[in-house]
Amino acid sequence: MPEPTTEANGPSESGADSSATALELALLGIVAFKASSGYDIKKMFEETSMGIFSSSPGAIYPALSRLERRGWLASHLEATETARPRRVFTISGSGVAVLRAWLEEPVRVEELRQAMPTPLLRFSFMEIALGRAAGLAYLESYRDAAERYLDDLRAEAAGLGFNDPIVHPRLAMEHGVMGVEATLHWIERAIAELNAAPEPPALFEGQR
Amino acid sequence: MPEPTTEANGPSESGADSSATALELALLGIVAFKASSGYDIKKMFEETSMGIFSSSPGAIYPALSRLERRGWLASHLEATETARPRRVFTISGSGVAVLRAWLEEPVRVEELRQAMPTPLLRFSFMEIALGRAAGLAYLESYRDAAERYLDDLRAEAAGLGFNDPIVHPRLAMEHGVMGVEATLHWIERAIAELNAAPEPPALFEGQR
DNA sequence: GTTGCCATGTAAACTGTTACATGATTTC
DNA sequence: GAAATCATGTAACAGTTTACATGGCAAC
Secondary structure, three states, rough: OOOOOOOOOOOOOOOOOOOOOOOHHHHHHHHHHOEEEEEHHHHHHHOOOOOOOOOOOOHHHHHHHHHHHEEEEEEEEOOOOOOOOOEEEEEHHHHHHOOOOHHHHHOHHHHHOOOOOHHHHHHHHHHHHHOHHHHHHHHHHHHHHHHHHHHHHHHHHHOOOOOOOOHHHHHHHHHHHHHHHHHHHHHHHHHHHHHHHOOOOOOOOOOO | OOOOOOOOOOOOOOOOOOOOOHHHHHHHHHHHOOOHHHHHHHHHHHHHOOOOOOOOOOHHHHHHHHHOOOOEEEEOOOOOOOOOOOOOEEEEEHHHHHHHHHHHHHOOOOHEEEEEOOOHHHHHHHHHHHHHHHHHHHHHHHHHHHHHHHHHHHHHHOOOOOOOOOOOHHHHHHHHHHHHHHHHHHHHHHHHHHHHOOOOOOOOOOOO
């Protein structure tokens, strides 16, 4: 979802045009925090809770090249005689400016509206298509998944230093934990309500 | 994010191949619930909490055409002498089968991992780039946005019938409300912690 | 009488997905 | 000696974004 982010873009001015996809902005943020190679970032997207972004090389490497072409990142090959050299990216002054502009924007309501997760979307659609029993089974699979995810998050949180001067990443992780806990509470309530509710009308009669 | 959803797709078999993008599956679900035109769906994506999906006509109309080409949807022009006729889509038997297959899949942990919302992503990046004061200001704008969103959600929930035999959409909405309430609690806690934390190291000295 | 809504659709440019290719190094 | 990991990248394809086009109708 590539939202226009900093300025309205006229017909693609040459020099200091600045609009970027979510992936590009995330790459700026990651590289600003720590100089990284494409492979570093790929692993990060695979392993951490930043799994919103695709870890496919066909997404990451071209995006890093674009950012370098625009002058927001710079790269140099690390001298290693043994294996294939790593291309390590660093953020530039103009890159920092673009990143800051993105971070300085206040939170808009529309950003929150994107929150509906797929499991919930499927849940809202399934009632007339599958009926009560399937809804209950689905919520149980949801609970299992949420519990496993909670374990993962807690393991990841344990890896973060607790007395660092840098606290935002830990706080963000705690937000994730609270969100999953809220989901688990909701699941229990929803199970109770579904047990009390009558069978819904069927999408096509005779089926199910 | 076009996940392969139902079957592994061999080299694009002719007949009953079934894999679809998130948008396409959502369209199946919406049309199954109620026969709709492209414009109906566009408005729904703009106005309701299904705002995960793009409301641009260049996304919706081609997707509906694809679904019709595959035989999962059928369409007919509504006879209106006055204005431009509406093309109304209905779901077919094979469409229902594809929808059911998607809905019957148990929830996977990876679906939950996609949860990190952009406001939180920005929050985790901003500490060294902008410093303490900016982090606190950001959280206040986050609180404002969350409160306004909560009002919107409650207004939307009020529009849903409360004694329907169909309960899933209302429950899903309540999940949304609980999630935002959890976010608001987190924001208060985070503000308290940031007030107690020392100034973080700067990204580039002298700046900020 | 002009702005805004209803309602459809298309075209160019871009981004992301999937799959492939390469080659050295470590682990079993 | 096979398999997995490190590490980069490209090519074909599919889907989305942005912007444009059309035209009647309602409201102010």
